[in-house]
Amino acid sequence: MKKIYGVMGDPIAHSMSPDIHNDAFEKENIEAVYHHFHVTKEGLNDAVKGMKALGIEGFNITIPHKESIIPFLDEVDELALAIGAVNTVVNKNGRFIGYNTDGKGFFKSLCDEISGDMKAKKTLVIGAGGAARAIYFTLVKEGVKQVDIANRTKERAAELVSDCPYDKISKALSIIEAEQSLSQYDLIIQTTSSGMSPEYDHSPLNVDRLKTGAIVSDIIYNPLQTKLLREASEKGAKTQNGLGMFINQGALAFEIWTGIMPDTARMTDIVLNKLG
Ligand code: ATR
Numbered sequence: 001m002k003k004i005y006g007v008m009g010d011p012i013a014h015s016m017s018p019d020i021h022n023d024a025f026e027k028e029n030i031e032a033v034y035h036h037f038h039v040t041k042e043g044l045n046d047a048v049k050g051m052k053a054l055g056i057e058g059f060n061i062t063i064p065h066k067e068s069i070i071p072f073l074d075e076v077d078e079l080a081l082a083i084g085a086v087n088t089v090v091n092k093n094g095r096f097i098g099y100n101t102d103g104k105g106f107f108k109s110l111c112d113e114i115s116g117d118m119k120a121k122k123t124l125v126i127g128a129g130g131a132a133r134a135i136y137f138t139l140v141k142e143g144v145k146q147v148d149i150a151n152r153t154k155e156r157a158a159e160l161v162s163d164c165p166y167d168k169i170s171k172a173l174s175i176i177e178a179e180q181s182l183s184q185y186d187l188i189i190q191t192t193s194s195g196m197s198p199e200y201d202h203s204p205l206n207v208d209r210l211k212t213g214a215i216v217s218d219i220i221y222n223p224l225q226t227k228l229l230r231e232a233s234e235k236g237a238k239t240q241n242g243l244g245m246f247i248n249q250g251a252l253a254f255e256i257w258t259g260i261m262p263d264t265a266r267m268t269d270i271v272l273n274k275l276g
Pocket of ligand 1: 126127130204
């Protein structure tokens with residue numbers, strides 16, 4: 001009998017997770033199928049109970065349920081609890097255990113795609129939302145020495161810094177302050193939704209003072225080249241889009257479920273084909 005996995009969210013129809021996971025199950029000869037489940041905020045508790053009653057082996061959680069699912073789980077891993085969001089659940093003997101692979105997926109894609117010691121890089125994260133939280137907490141837990149946060153609303157950056165249990169040396173900055181001190185940073189990570197839609201070609205950061213040889217990473221992958229990445233690239237920066245983060249958060253979820261690290265190059269081809 002095929003094992004069942006899936007992803008819950010609202011909206012969910014656009015999700016590319018079924019494409020990458022179903023292909024990986026087939027490639028690894030695992031008798032399993034991965035569905036997308038449209039679950040509303042009101043339906044979340046019932047959906048989790050239903051998943052358990054049906055013996056679903058594991059699932060991903062996306063917008064808007066990453067935070068609100070936590071009370072419905074039996075156990076949550078330490079990093080996911082600190083972040084306050086879960087994107088992966090595994091069924092271990094009838095108990096649902098939550099993890100967050102977003103930050104780890106980001107860090108893995110950074111280390112895989114860019115050469116050099118990422119832990120030694122002086123890092124600036126742009127944004128203070130859920131994605132920034134997962135990435136920032138993971139980077140400092142992984143041992144990246146200095147990670148500062150800049151946000152349009154500086155108070156939210158300060159809140160993020162004071163919430164982080166792994167680090168006490170980060171600074172919170174406004175965007176203008178970050179732009180003025182940009183030449184200090186070796187690695188810049190853009191986590192806001194600004195620049196997401198091709199019609200709204202906006203960059204949240206002026207890169208005039210970018211350090212020579214800096215790395216600029218944008219977690220957006222649709223479009224593959226945001227305005228920020230184009231401008232950074234023109235200044236000679238090494239750039240990275242968010243495709244690797246998406247692939248690796250999925251690959252790490254697959255590994256939690258099956259113990260197997262799937263072929264990420266194959267997953268990347270599937271998403272690139274779909275993006276056209
Ligand atoms: P997510 O969970 O996707 O990270 P979020 O919690 O809504 O989303 O946070 C969105 C982030 O994008 C915030 O850092 C937000 O800045 P504010 O805290 O000032 O709102 C940032 N953001 C969204 N649109 C932006 C824009 N046009 N320019 C700059 N920052 C923007």
